[in-house]
Amino acid sequence: MEVMKQVVEFFSPIYILMLAGFLGYEIISKVPVILHTPLMSGTNFVHGIVLVGAMVALGQAVTPLEQAIGFLAVLLGAGNAVGGYFVTERMLEMFKSSKGQEK
Amino acid sequence: MGYAIETIYFLTAVLFIVGLQRMSHPTTARSGIVWAGYGMVLATVVSFVHPQIQAGPGNYALMVIAIAIGGAIAWWGAKKVAMTAMPQMIAIYNGMGGGAAAAIAAVELLKVHAHPLPISTLIMAVAGALIGAVAFSGSVVAFGKLQELKFFKDDAKFRFTGQQKVNAAVFAAAVVLGLVIALTHSSNGALITVFFLLALAFGAMMALPIGGADMPVVISLFNAFTGLAVALEGFVLGNSAMIIAGIIVGSSGTLLTLMMAKAMNRSVANVLFSNWAALGSGEAQAVTGSLKPMEPPDAAIQMAYASKVIIVPGYGMAVAQAQHKIWEMCKLLIERDVTVKFAIHPVAGRMPGHMNVLLAEAGVPYDLIFDMDEINEEFSTADVALVIGANDVVNPAARTDKASPIYGMPILNVDHAKNVQVIKRGKGVGFAGIENALFFADNTRMVYGDAQKVAAGMIQGIKDLG
Numbered sequence: 001m002e003v004m005k006q007v008v009e010f011f012s013p014i015y016i017l018m019l020a021g022f023l024g025y026e027i028i029s030k031v032p033v034i035l036h037t038p039l040m041s042g043t044n045f046v047h048g049i050v051l052v053g054a055m056v057a058l059g060q061a062v063t064p065l066e067q068a069i070g071f072l073a074v075l076l077g078a079g080n081a082v083g084g085y086f087v088t089e090r091m092l093e094m095f096k097s098s099k100g101q102e103k
Numbered sequence: 104m105g106y107a108i109e110t111i112y113f114l115t116a117v118l119f120i121v122g123l124q125r126m127s128h129p130t131t132a133r134s135g136i137v138w139a140g141y142g143m144v145l146a147t148v149v150s151f152v153h154p155q156i157q158a159g160p161g162n163y164a165l166m167v168i169a170i171a172i173g174g175a176i177a178w179w180g181a182k183k184v185a186m187t188a189m190p191q192m193i194a195i196y197n198g199m200g201g202g203a204a205a206a207i208a209a210v211e212l213l214k215v216h217a218h219p220l221p222i223s224t225l226i227m228a229v230a231g232a233l234i235g236a237v238a239f240s241g242s243v244v245a246f247g248k249l250q251e252l253k254f255f256k257d258d259a260k261f262r263f264t265g266q267q268k269v270n271a272a273v274f275a276a277a278v279v280l281g282l283v284i285a286l287t288h289s290s291n292g293a294l295i296t297v298f299f300l301l302a303l304a305f306g307a308m309m310a311l312p313i314g315g316a317d318m319p320v321v322i323s324l325f326n327a328f329t330g331l332a333v334a335l336e337g338f339v340l341g342n343s344a345m346i347i348a349g350i351i352v353g354s355s356g357t358l359l360t361l362m363m364a365k366a367m368n369r370s371v372a373n374v375l376f377s378n379w380a381a382l383g384s385g386e387a388q389a390v391t392g393s394l395k396p397m398e399p400p401d402a403a404i405q406m407a408y409a410s411k412v413i414i415v416p417g418y419g420m421a422v423a424q425a426q427h428k429i430w431e432m433c434k435l436l437i438e439r440d441v442t443v444k445f446a447i448h449p450v451a452g453r454m455p456g457h458m459n460v461l462l463a464e465a466g467v468p469y470d471l472i473f474d475m476d477e478i479n480e481e482f483s484t485a486d487v488a489l490v491i492g493a494n495d496v497v498n499p500a501a502r503t504d505k506a507s508p509i510y511g512m513p514i515l516n517v518d519h520a521k522n523v524q525v526i527k528r529g530k531g532v533g534f535a536g537i538e539n540a541l542f543f544a545d546n547t548r549m550v551y552g553d554a555q556k557v558a559a560g561m562i563q564g565i566k567d568l569g
Binding site: 016017021024025032033035052053054059065066067070073076077078079081084088090095 | 115119122139140143150155157166172186197200292333334337342356359455
């Protein structure tokens with residue numbers, strides 16, 4: 001039983017890796033060319049999640065050097081997330097149909 | 104607490120996936136980014152009480168200050184930027200993400216002496232650091248190039264013989280040093296510093312010799328890199344939200360990069376390791392015929408009495424900020440029962456889809472905008488094809504002239520239309536530096552001048568018809 005648990009623990013990240021990999025591929029492959037730039041911007045926003053890792057890293061920092069690098073990480077991560085969101089939103093806001101059916 | 108946070112991260116991952124999925128259709132795209140935005144806010148808020156954070160209030164203060172400063176600058180930049188400058192803005196935000204991933208790795212590596220990590224984790228930390236640092240410096244260079252900053256302007260300046268070997272050597276040195284750091288559990292500051300400097304240098308050296316026209320592919324590649332770096336650091340921190348989001352971006356970014364390169368008829372390796380000048384061999388086919396000019400009002404009359412007009416916009420139109428005037432003219436044509444369609448080449452603008460954004464900004468409905476594959480058959484039934492500030496993407500040499508650097512690139516079949524009008528600033532050649540046989544064809548008329556002024560002239564021409 002204990003062995004089985006270890007095996008599952010070992011494999012679960014690999015499963016996540018595989019499934020998430022296919023998912024990313026599938027999402028993009030259905031996108032019309034007209035949305036490529038906004039979507040690239042959207043994926044750019046999604047990896048802004050690095051911000052939470054940066055917060056954890058800064059939270060663990062002890063020495064001033066670690067704090068400085070952690071501070072930089074949070075700063076850059078926040079820039080990625082916030083900037084990525086607003087440029088994507090600005091672009092997508094403009095897409096309108098001639099039939100006036102906005103959502 | 105751990106369970107609560109993991110639940111929120113799980114929810115964030117779901118929101119990201121649903122958001123991206125909604126972003127893949129024009130009608131739901133706007134709501135997609137909002138969904139993803141909620142996910143990001145949730146994840147950020149709960150991370151303040153993450154159990155891995157053990158330090159005192161000092162670090163919390165730093166966290167808040169860093170988020171405030173980074174967020175404010177990015178918000179301001181994102182609100183100010185012009186739509187034409189969007190690609191370089193994406194590049195810089197992407198670079199920030201890569202830099203953040205690299206910085207996380209730096210903190211983890213410096214702490215190894217106090218908090219030992221298994222070798223496999225260390226290798227992932229080092230790999231993420233390398234990829235993230237490359238994405239950071241490379242994106243900064245890409246930004247500089249697209250922003251046309253003086254220092255980056257001359258691509259040839261950064262090319263030298265044996266460049267690939269030097270780059271390979273720098274990369275190899277970074278990899279070896281990274282492995283040494285991981286295998287020896289080293290927290291040696293000097294070693295880590297040199298490792299990061301090598302990684303940063305490699306990213307910059309990789310991007311510097313690449314020309315502005317190829318930058319979209321490179322930015323997209325760096326976007327995928329950042330995703331991968333974030334996922335790797337996610338494994339290091341055991342953070343599932345980072346792992347899932349990072350991998351999704353890594354795989355979708357890789358596919359997007361391949362699609363872009365394919366639209367430009369180049370392989371990714373070709374973009375990275377060569378340049379336009381080195382492509383195409385032998386003499387280009389001689390172009391015969393003459394350029395036949397036409398005045399804007401005459402061009403307008405031809406369109407007003409047509410039954411179908413296809414507009415082919417290029418980056419030149421965006422530079423002249425002519426999209427609003429052009430759409431105004433199109434509306435007049437539509438009122439006269441002329442069928443108007445826009446044909447977009449995959450690399451029109453500076454990125455696939457960039458032209459659509461620019462047209463959308465001018466108010467053009469997206470159901471009048473067609474991809475190359477959708478509309479290419481239709482040119483033969485069009486009375487007029489109006490080319491605005493586009494050149495290489497409508498050059499028939501891509502079909503016939505094996506010596507041409509753009510040979511093999513899919514093009515819009517503008518030359519199949521009954522009449523072709525080309526709005527062009529002057530008589531110069533296109534971005535790839537080659538003559539365009541289309542401009543000399545019997546059914547082509549050249550309308551010279553600034554695209555915005557020409558469009559104004561055309562509007563007047565149509566209005567005068569009553």
